[in-house]
Amino acid sequence: MLKIEGLHVSYGPIHALKGIDLEVNEGEIVTLIGSNGAGKSTTLNAITGLAKVQSGDISFNGRHIANISPYRIVRLGISHSPEGREVFPALTVHENLRLGAYSRSDKRSVAAAYERVYALFPRLKERTGQTAGTLSGGEQQMLAIGRALMSEPKLLLLDEPSMGLAPNLVAMIFELIQSINQQGTTILLIEQNANMALSIAHRAYVLETGTIAIAGAAAELARDPRVKSAYLGG
Amino acid sequence: MQTFLGAVINGLALGMAYALIAVGYSMVFGVLRLINFSHGAVYAFGAYMVFFFVSLKLGLLASILLSVVISGLLAMLVDKVALEPLRKKKSIPIATLITTIGVSFIIQNVLxxxxxxxxxxxxxxxxxxxxxxxIGNITIQSSQIIMLIVAVLLLGVLTFLVQGTKVGLAMRAIEQNRKAAHLAGINVDLVISFTFFIGGACAAIAGALIGGYYGVINPGMGSTIGLKAFAAAVVGGIGVLHGAVVGGLVVGVVECVAAQYLGSNVRDPMAFVILILILILKPNGLFGKKGITKV
Structure with missing residues (x-):
């Protein structure tokens, strides 16, 4: 579904990605783990057109998508829930979600998307008229994921969905990610919480200073001594 | 009392026209956090386009409509040619600000x-x-009545545009978080262009209304009024639509009353006297938000 080959990205003098190869197949949850500054968010930003691709290729269902505007990427069926939630604080929950479906004008499909998101996150339905800035951290995270789902993406990119959340909420978010996947959405997940990420993912990549260090089935990586010592706390 | 009332009515009509210009500053500031000083020149350009098409015997209404479209396109073009490239290069805000001042001189001098x-x-x-x-001793010119009615209607339409439509929602989204707006699937460049177009179109209408009220235009007409309207936008709280309207009215009324009692020389500085006073008392303007809280 998504294929990245030899991807290079630089921010000024910083060479953030040094030729990475990565593949996501339809129906999978693939996780990308690694320490801070390894290039995880940059990888997602390159896919969605927020970061400029210097060289290499990104293709989605056979179509070359490197350096395409972010709004076109959304129309192609890729949705990105960014690190730090990035909700629209002064807009209501309802308006935030509406913006997630900005690329669609068919009222019926927008209504269906609302219904699906509210079914996944009943909490958001209760808060529908509230401004996003007044929500708790967990609720804002739900809103960020819900907003990304409003465009009914084929591929969902999630950047640190568990960041800053209490442990019980983390477990809940991971369950939700699994159920979104079971409903037919392919997921590329970035996580600091490598234990949790590997427990729900099918396959995993470990990113170290801009290159892929290890790749394989998630269950295998969870047993790999190198991964264990570096990312799973021994 | 009657001269006072007369001055207030003059001020209300003029103030609504200032508001029409002020919303252009305010809307662009909303989406870009940029003060677009070329806006006053677009207002003058709008008045000249009306003048030009009327001289071609096209009729006043048709001339105004044509000018509205062309001025909107000019404002859009200014952004595309001069400002967007700076934005894409992430240049410092002051560079963009100076560019808008430069563009204002270019437009004025070409005219x-x-x-x-x-x-x-x-x-x-x-x-x-x-x-x-x-009414009694007070005479209200029909050009003032037209100014008032057109401005009120237009500001109503603008409020609906921003608060009640999808593109208005996109404008508010870009204002709060441009990155998230991109990711939500909004064509951000297109919405920014649209914002400039609306600002330019409103400025052209203000140009026609104020030109038709005074009966005379000149290429530099936008510099003083442009600055006054900018002051009005800041007085009301820049980035807030109804703030621009109230700011315009305050500036219009105060300057007309001051001119009535203190002589016409004090007219032009009044906007800035109000600006300084308001900023001392309420640094964010009358309706200004205390900066958007990022969560």
């Missing part, structure tokens, strides 16, 4: 060229289209 319109004043078709209204 002044001998073979374009020339630098001298030109007679502008009057918008006194029906009989003046007399």
């Amino acid at each position: 002044s060229i001998e073979y374009v319109f020339g630098s001298e004043r030109r007679a502008f078709p009057s918008t006194n289209l029906f009989a003046n209204l007399s």
Whole structure:
């Protein structure tokens, strides 16, 4: 579904990605783990057109998508829930979600998307008229994921969905990610919480200073001594 | 009392026209956090386009409509040619600000060229289209009534546009978080262009209304009024639509009353006296938000 080959990205003098190869197949949850500054968010930003691709290729269902505007990427069926939630604080929950479906004008499909998101996150339905800035951290995270789902993406990119959340909420978010996947959405997940990420993912990549260090089935990586010592706390 | 009331009515009509210009500053500031000082020149350009099409015998209404479209496109073009490239290069905000001042001089000077319109004043078709209204000793010119009604209607339409439509929602989203707006699937560049277009279109209408009220235009007409309207936008709280309206009204009324009692020399500085006073008392303007809280 998504294929990245030899991807290079630089921010000024910083060479953030040094030729990475990565593949996501339809129906999978693939996780990308690694320490801070390894290039995880940059990888997602390159896919969605927020970061400029210097060289290499990104293709989605056979179509070359490197350096395409972010709004076109959304129309192609890729949705990105960014690190730090990035909700629209002064807009209501309802308006935030509406913006997630900005690329669609068919009222019926927008209504269906609302219904699906509210079914996944009943909490958001209760808060529908509230401004996003007044929500708790967990609720804002739900809103960020819900907003990304409003465009009914084929591929969902999630950047640190568990960041800053209490442990019980983390477990809940991971369950939700699994159920979104079971409903037919392919997921590329970035996580600091490598234990949790590997427990729900099918396959995993470990990113170290801009290159892929290890790749394989998630269950295998969870047993790999190198991964264990570096990312799973021994 | 009656001269006072007369001055207030003059001020309300003029103030609504200022508001029409002020919303252009305010809307662009909303989406870009940029003060677009070329806006006053677009207002002058709008008045000249009306003048030009009327001289081609197109009729006043048709001339205004054409000018609205062309001025909107000019404002859009200014952004595309001069400002967007700076934005894409992430240049420092002051560079963009100076550029807008430069663009304002370019537009004004092109209008002044001998073979374009020339630098001298030109007679502008009057918008006194029906009989003046007399209440007691107070005479209200029909051009003022038209100014008031058109501005109120237009500001109503703008409020609906921003608060009640999908593109308005996109404008508010870009204002709060541009990155998230991109990711939500909004064509951010298109919405920014649209914002400039609306600002330019409103400025052209203000140009026609104010030109028709005074009956005369000149290429530099946008510099003082542009700054006054900017002051009005800041007084009301820049980035807030109804703030621009109230700011425009305050500036219009105060300057007309001051001119009535203290002489016409104090008219132009009044906007800035108000600006300084308001900023001391309420640094964010009358309705300004205390900066958007990022969560």
